[in-house]
Amino acid sequence: MSEATTTIDLGRLSLAHGEGRRLEAPVRLAPLELGGQTYAAIPDAVPARLDLSRHSSGYAFRLRFPLRVEGPCMRCLEAAALEVEVDAREVAQEGTDDEELTSPYVSDDELDLGRWAHDAAILALPTQLLCREDCAGLCPICGESLNDADPENHKHKQASDPRWAKLSELKLEE
């Protein structure tokens, strides 16, 4: 899979101080790692809107795009999908070492939009991706999904495990 690279050459926009610009461009998102699972953005090229403005000392950016991810539910592994609106901001001042005012996505007058969009997407997603909020997950004993099963009917006899049988024997001998 090819790495997503979408960079904006800020110098070539040749914005004057106080000037702003809006760019609309599809940005290809690399697969998103979340809770040890990989989730794909659908479609993987999101329609990104970038607002940038030039100040006397640098740039301010705002990035927005709708995001839909699809992948396995973290509890039951069934297909799950989620939609969020990503809205992220960055500032990049020139000639400062202050980390608050420098952007990790700007260097040498280039904005790494692909990497920023990827990180912003991860920040916008919840830490858990579930098929539904109250997903019951998988049975810890047999691995069957408990979403469709009636919990009253889905029970395992403890005695079917020989270790449990041994334990109850010990109790009887007491």
Ligand SMILES: [Zn+2]
């Ligand atoms: Zn689920």
Ligand SMILES: [Zn+2]
């Ligand atoms: Zn079970």
